[in-house]
Amino acid sequence: MRLYFIIYTIILSYCILCVTSKHFRNKQISPVIFVPGDGGSQVEAKLNKTKAVHYLCEKVSNEYFNIWLNLELLVPVVIDCWIDNMKLIYNNVTRTTRNQDGVDIRIPGWGDPFVVEYLDPSKASPGAYFKDIGNMLVNDLNYVRNYSIRGAPYDFRKGPNENEEFFIKLKELVEETYNMNKQTPVTLLAHSMGGPMTLIFLQRQSQGWKDKYINCLITLSAVWGGSVKALKVFAIGDDLGAYLLRQTVLKDEQISSPSLGWLLPSKLFWKETEILVQTEQKNYTLSTLRDYLIDINVPNGWEFRKDNEKYQLDFRAPGVEVHCLYGTKLNTVQKLYYKPGTSIEGTPQLIPGDGDGTVNLRSLEGCKHWQGQQKQKIYSQPFPGVDHMNILRNINVLNYIKTILEV
Numbered sequence: 001m002r003l004y005f006i007i008y009t010i011i012l013s014y015c016i017l018c019v020t021s022k023h024f025r026n027k028q029i030s031p032v033i034f035v036p037g038d039g040g041s042q043v044e045a046k047l048n049k050t051k052a053v054h055y056l057c058e059k060v061s062n063e064y065f066n067i068w069l070n071l072e073l074l075v076p077v078v079i080d081c082w083i084d085n086m087k088l089i090y091n092n093v094t095r096t097t098r099n100q101d102g103v104d105i106r107i108p109g110w111g112d113p114f115v116v117e118y119l120d121p122s123k124a125s126p127g128a129y130f131k132d133i134g135n136m137l138v139n140d141l142n143y144v145r146n147y148s149i150r151g152a153p154y155d156f157r158k159g160p161n162e163n164e165e166f167f168i169k170l171k172e173l174v175e176e177t178y179n180m181n182k183q184t185p186v187t188l189l190a191h192s193m194g195g196p197m198t199l200i201f202l203q204r205q206s207q208g209w210k211d212k213y214i215n216c217l218i219t220l221s222a223v224w225g226g227s228v229k230a231l232k233v234f235a236i237g238d239d240l241g242a243y244l245l246r247q248t249v250l251k252d253e254q255i256s257s258p259s260l261g262w263l264l265p266s267k268l269f270w271k272e273t274e275i276l277v278q279t280e281q282k283n284y285t286l287s288t289l290r291d292y293l294i295d296i297n298v299p300n301g302w303e304f305r306k307d308n309e310k311y312q313l314d315f316r317a318p319g320v321e322v323h324c325l326y327g328t329k330l331n332t333v334q335k336l337y338y339k340p341g342t343s344i345e346g347t348p349q350l351i352p353g354d355g356d357g358t359v360n361l362r363s364l365e366g367c368k369h370w371q372g373q374q375k376q377k378i379y380s381q382p383f384p385g386v387d388h389m390n391i392l393r394n395i396n397v398l399n400y401i402k403t404i405l406e407v
Helices: 002-025 078-086 131-141 164-180 194-203 207-213 228-236 247-254 258-262 286-295 299-313 361-370 395-406
Strands: 032-035 043-047 065-068 088-091 096-099 103-106 149-151 186-191 214-220 275-278 283-285 322-328 332-337 349-353 378-384
Touching (some): 032 131, 032 194, 164 194, 164 207, 194 214, 207 214, 361 378
Parallel strands (some): 322 378
Antiparallel strands (some): 088 096
16 A cells, blocks of 8 residues: 555656646746837938938938938938938927928837847848847747847937837737737836836836736846936037047937937936036036036037936836846046136046946946835846947846846
């Protein structure tokens, strides 16, 4: 009788093990939606202009064409055409922007990860964005593009106040992806400005909805509290890391984007009296930021900030599990310094501090403020020496993401 009981127990245990193993082999892995940052979506344009800034510029196009990121348009002289087509016109009465006359801009590929994996449709390597993460998910975890990997592109030139449609569509995309994947909660994976964009989205959903549809939020280099670099761009522009491009040329387009005003340093992370710009005659702080933007002849920068600052100051916890990944220990501008005798319209010296080369450390680790504010766990993981863009392809970061999704 005892032998029978032992044999029965062994067989029962084996059957349970078989069923359990089969269950884990067939476990549905959480689908992923990529949420890009500033400059992280393909952009298409169609032209019907009556005038152009240069005789080389096309005024009419019969079809939509890729304008961002199209490397052929970012060469000297031709870039003047690109700037004129990409920059926005601001109306401080309606508090909204519009495209240049005769320019129709659209963001292609809603739901398709391709448009955020590659900013250049030709797949030229400088335009690779979420590519390495997408390849890792497909090759290592058997994800399928347009099924268990989705993309949520948006017009990154504009602030959240002009991206209401994005938040509505993202909720629909989450629910659609959840249902496509056997009612499996979705993982939101956001980079840079995509972090606070996703935070706004999650703040607007009920806790019941988030408990049902969201697995977790993974952020890479999220700009939780703005960045001094945004102030630097308003002052002298940014060359986008391309040595052939002059930041002073690109500035004309960059300072027309309300999202840049949204990314200015937040009152939640910088003291009102902290010096952000130092000159021989006057120092500028958060409390006198308006004066500085006017003094460097970009008054719209202050209007952009006013339009979107409420989204910075509303820093309620997202109500989902968060994995906050970011680089550290890289020189990151923390103050603009104009040497004695230097005009404020000139080029300041960039005084560095800690960060990921683009975003200041205090902003990157802003997610730590949510610890204890929600029942869901907040994980904060620094990666020393990993910069703002390389975090998208760093092997240690990829392995971290893989570990989260394999659970």
